[in-house]
Amino acid sequence: MDLQSLKSPLAFLGELVPASQLAPLKEYQSWWLTEGTVISEAVDRAGTPWLRMFDQLGKRTDEILFPPDYWKILKRGYQAGAIWRPFADDSKSLRMHYLIDYVTCFFDAGLGCPYIVSMSTTVPLKKYGTPELQGRFLPQLLRRDGTNWQGATWMTEVKGGSDLGANVETSARRVQQTVQSADPSDPKDLWLLTGDKYFSSNVGAELAIVAARPEGAPSGPKGLALFLVPRDRDQGAIVSEHGSAPGAAATGSRQLNYFIRRLKNKIGTRSVPTGEVELRDSEAYLLGKQEWGIYLILESLNLSRVGNITGSVALAQRALADALIFAEQRIAFGKPIVRHPLMRRQFDERFAQLREARALMWEAIHLLDEVWQETPRYSDRYHLFRLIAHLAKYWTAELAVQFAKWNMEVHGGLGVLAEYPAERWLREAMILPIWEGTPHRQMLDGLEVMERKRAHEMLFRHLAPYVDQSDLQNISARIEQHLQLPAEAKEAGIEPVFRDLAMFTARALAGKNR
Numbered sequence: 001m002d003l004q005s006l007k008s009p010l011a012f013l014g015e016l017v018p019a020s021q022l023a024p025l026k027e028y029q030s031w032w033l034t035e036g037t038v039i040s041e042a043v044d045r046a047g048t049p050w051l052r053m054f055d056q057l058g059k060r061t062d063e064i065l066f067p068p069d070y071w072k073i074l075k076r077g078y079q080a081g082a083i084w085r086p087f088a089d090d091s092k093s094l095r096m097h098y099l100i101d102y103v104t105c106f107f108d109a110g111l112g113c114p115y116i117v118s119m120s121t122t123v124p125l126k127k128y129g130t131p132e133l134q135g136r137f138l139p140q141l142l143r144r145d146g147t148n149w150q151g152a153t154w155m156t157e158v159k160g161g162s163d164l165g166a167n168v169e170t171s172a173r174r175v176q177q178t179v180q181s182a183d184p185s186d187p188k189d190l191w192l193l194t195g196d197k198y199f200s201s202n203v204g205a206e207l208a209i210v211a212a213r214p215e216g217a218p219s220g221p222k223g224l225a226l227f228l229v230p231r232d233r234d235q236g237a238i239v240s241e242h243g244s245a246p247g248a249a250a251t252g253s254r255q256l257n258y259f260i261r262r263l264k265n266k267i268g269t270r271s272v273p274t275g276e277v278e279l280r281d282s283e284a285y286l287l288g289k290q291e292w293g294i295y296l297i298l299e300s301l302n303l304s305r306v307g308n309i310t311g312s313v314a315l316a317q318r319a320l321a322d323a324l325i326f327a328e329q330r331i332a333f334g335k336p337i338v339r340h341p342l343m344r345r346q347f348d349e350r351f352a353q354l355r356e357a358r359a360l361m362w363e364a365i366h367l368l369d370e371v372w373q374e375t376p377r378y379s380d381r382y383h384l385f386r387l388i389a390h391l392a393k394y395w396t397a398e399l400a401v402q403f404a405k406w407n408m409e410v411h412g413g414l415g416v417l418a419e420y421p422a423e424r425w426l427r428e429a430m431i432l433p434i435w436e437g438t439p440h441r442q443m444l445d446g447l448e449v450m451e452r453k454r455a456h457e458m459l460f461r462h463l464a465p466y467v468d469q470s471d472l473q474n475i476s477a478r479i480e481q482h483l484q485l486p487a488e489a490k491e492a493g494i495e496p497v498f499r500d501l502a503m504f505t506a507r508a509l510a511g512k513n514r
């Protein structure tokens with residue numbers, strides 16, 4: 001097995017993705033090799049950036065102080081087309097976004113996050129925003145020169161992120177009134193949000209989509225709605241019945257619409273700031289129908305999940321690439337360690353697993369491309385996508401962690417030293433299974449879509465042309481048997497079944513792409 005393609009994201013993707021689709025990314029990859037990598041290392045070493053909450057005159061400003069070069073690496077991906085490219089033609093394909101994420105995450109797993117959450121903001125705005133909202137905000141997100149606005153997706157609150165229906169306490173109050181804007185006669189359907197978001201990545205973004213519960217809405221997930229929240233209040237913003245939002249002193253002509261309480265001090269993904277956000281009568285715009293809120297939240301989560309899948313495969317590749325480069329140079333017992341039979345076999349096995357994970361990723365991207373424009377009620381194809389996305393999110397994040405750990409082992413004692421990158425990839429990898437929904441969530445949501453939508457039957461029909469039929473029958477029988485178990489046993493025993501289904505699916509799809 002020739003392992004050399006491991007060393008370059010585009011070479012590895014090129015075994016699967018047509019060269020014409022990768023051509024626009026050559027310059028981006030080269031830039032990372034010559035300039036980006038050094039900046040990324042410095043940003044990681046610098047650790048959590050500073051939050052400047054007040055300016056010198058004591059006015060609230062909530063600025064995040066990264067080293068200046070940070071903005072250079074961030075802008076490079078936006079210029080390459082992380083957000084604008086998918087909307088530059090009529091193809092309606094999000095593929096280029098995810099390919100840019102892939103190259104980015106090979107070099108810096110945290111930096112993929114701003115692109116992913118910006119896309120997860122752009123898509124619901126494009127699908128569900130009123131023409132007025134789209135006209136006002138989309139051009140800012142789609143700028144091509146790196147001056148674009150960024151997006152963010154804030155759902156999680158202090159009581160926990162898995163059970164959003166129970167734990168989102170942010171409230172939304174509707175105020176239909178005239179806002180003083182460029183056109184004073186322009187009435188806006190405005191909402192005011194109050195609450196705290198506890199894990200808010202890409203904090204500081206100019207726009208965020210936020211889960212909140214409108215006053216009077218039912219409890220549980222069905223009562224949630226999705227809102228677009230700009231960072232700045234409208235010019236000459238409304239004064240709510242509570243007066244100006246606390247701390248909303250004007251900064252020049254700006255008034256902050258949300259406040260950053262503090263930044264999280266994370267073990268990894270330091271190239272995206274994650275903070276706690278206070279919403280205090282924050283101006284917001286409803287996206288889509290109020291009663292569709294939970295579906296819209298899950299749609300945006302699914303977009304980010306595919307980003308997480310892409311980032312996980314890229315990081316897993318990076319870990320294997322670094323292990324290979326080291327193992328080709330390190331001599332033990334008279335030859336490079338990669339040439340010892342046990343080590344070589346471990347490389348070959350992991351390379352095969354990585355290719356399977358790549359196939360799983362590519363299928364998730366393709367299916368998402370087919371269904372991302374759907375609105376509730378969704379097609380069967382959408383439910384198939386959901387199942388594949390749950391399997392892939394779970395399995396690729398798991399592989400990223402395993403490979404990052406193994407890379408450390410290949411480096412021996414050098415692997416644990418903070419001056420070399422092996423420890424960084426392990427720190428970065430540990431976050432991938434958790435954000436965008438933990439492994440438990442993927443398994444339980446995967447179980448739900450199999451039970452309620454029979455998505456496993458669609459999956460097996462989808463895979464049938466590429467697999468041995470008796471293997472297919474075996475796994476199909478195992479899933480059906482599992483679904484017949486009493487509720488508690490079904491949840492308790494899902495892990496090995498789900499893992500095997502994920503591996504089976506990945507292997508089958510790798511056969512399809514061979």
Ligand SMILES: Cc1cc2nc3c(=O)[nH]c(=O)nc-3n(C[C@H](O)[C@H](O)[C@H](O)COP(=O)(O)OP(=O)(O)OC[C@H]3O[C@@H](n4cnc5c(N)ncnc54)[C@H](O)[C@@H]3O)c2cc1C
Pocket residue numbers: 153154155156159160161162163199200201202266269274431434435436437438439440441444
């Ligand atoms: C670096 C980072 C950045 C983040 N950025 C964002 C962001 O930008 N926006 C955002 O909204 N969120 C963000 N999150 C939050 C993330 O989505 C949550 O951490 C995640 O959803 C899990 O929620 P939790 O941490 O509150 O854990 P909890 O929901 O409290 O869960 C704790 C544990 O219980 C498990 N569990 C829960 N229910 C069950 C069950 N029924 N059966 C079995 N086990 C269960 C969970 O899987 C988990 O292992 C971020 C998280 C991190 C680490």
